[in-house]
Amino acid sequence: MDDPILKLSRVTKKYKDTNVLNNINMTIKKGQIYGLIGLNGAGKSTLIKIITGLITQDGGNIELFGEHEKDKVEHSRSRIGAIIETPSLYENKTVYENMHINRIQKGIPGEGCIEKVLDMLELNDIKDKKVKTLSLGTKQILGIAMALLGEPEFLILDEPINALDPIRIIEIRELLKKLNEEYGVTMLISSHILGELYHVANYYGIIHKGRIIEEITIDELNEKCKSFIYIKVDNTSKAAVILNKKLNTTNYNVLPDNIIKLYDYIGESGKVTEVLVKEGITVEQIMPMGEDLETYFSRVVEEAKNV
Template identity: 75%
Template sequence: MDSFVLKINKLTKKYKNISVLNNISMTVKKGQIYGLIGLNGAGKSTLIKIITGLIEKNSGSMELFCEHEALKIENSRRRIGAIIESPALYENRTVYENMHMDRIQKGIPGKACIEKWLCIVGLMDVQYKKVKTLSLGSKQRLGIAMALLGEPEFLILDEPINGLDPIGIIEIRELLKKLNVEYGMTILISSHILEELYHIANYYGIIHKGRLIEEITADELNERCKKFIHIKVDNASKVAVIIEKKLKTSNFNILSDNIIKLYDYIDDSGKVTEVLVKEGIIVEQIMPMRENLETYFAKVIGGLQNA
């Protein structure tokens, strides 16, 4: 059986009889980058706070590193590093001072760990700068470095790329991949930026209105987010008939604005163009595309009206 770092079964959390989490069951296996996907208010932060011991559940069970007794779970939390919502930083202190104070607070012996993790997250060159002078991306990397001080086996990050510019997002993405591959760290990362999680995670849990409605591997997601040929023409109904007769396939969908999604001939769009042009069709656009994570997420939660 695959080893796991976290297993949750039928977990529920209520505030004044309002269910914030409802019967959640999920498993995070060792070595995974688990992407927890959900809209703002879906219950992601509440779930993470329960995992890290900041709030109590109302019912259900949780195992952490195969421990299920309350005291043993609390001891196992020492093997977790976490940033919840945003890192707590002293803006008028230097990067190094923030690391040093956090090290003392956590009771971590020796100062060597400070330079080690600042080097890994790429902040050695700014270690003596005050935090208030850093970019948002660098502050986020500092927060991650502080979460790594105790050399955790399980890293939990709540919306770590929220508000970052494209360069900052890429930096955090590459850092998390490095921690996972080179240091064998299991990572749980929550976000509502679905397309970005697509580039990071290898397993996904979709949470909506307090319910975990699906868990799916990256391979399964790729299979469901099919590739297709995007075709925009002057007359989609006419083109549909041509595709069925000349290309001998009905594996397509007709959308509004005379757009067709063709799920065959993915690697031979030139043939599709040739056939349509010979039939006198004006082809305005034709290109291979893939349905992205946002599209799939919207389908799973019941359509764009719920997104």
């Protein structure tokens, strides 16, 4: 997983007098599922369009599959599958015809790849239906199907589960995990449904006002978002001994400013307080804490606004 699939260095993009992307540095390594998170207007779609070659950056460099020369980067984009915003579909043509046109546009030989993807996404029952008769969610699935044509090594999905029902969301989640784990497909996924993104991505980048303000692995996120009891006391050394002896736990961290994070006894703050007070500790504050991806993202963005 050490080889970079994508490397962006100081990439910028300006529309009129507005910097949409400002010195973006990003590396996505082989085997990663990179979750791109940001508010509307943060620059997510612009960044994805630059990576896929739909628009050009004003400054900075793009390296793709180890290539950095412009012509070679463009050639390497044939190894990418992508769905960006709303899929581009021919409404008066059938599902199969849309797949066929997309195959030709990508220069993929033979029609076997179409049947393979239709089977994978269980779309055979509707392959002869015209796109205009499909629900918004099914059109989204069709967009993902077209992105998978040609067995791409790098899959870029912008809001892939938009308008999908809960059952389909789970199916797509499992499909993406399978593509990553069994076939080694690297992915960049942008989504507003952060709870679902958490179940798929193993690396995250938070973009705000055209800047990547934080990148974090799933393990680092879990550590930061881990549920714990926040305890502020008058004597952390003595409190730590009491936690060891009276509550039989060493699952805590002692921090500056007389704070302890206790990762056991979640939901039993009263018991922890009782034991500490009984042993002569002054408990100034005690409360359960912890975050999910959504609340963590909101906090990081809010802190960025105040910088």
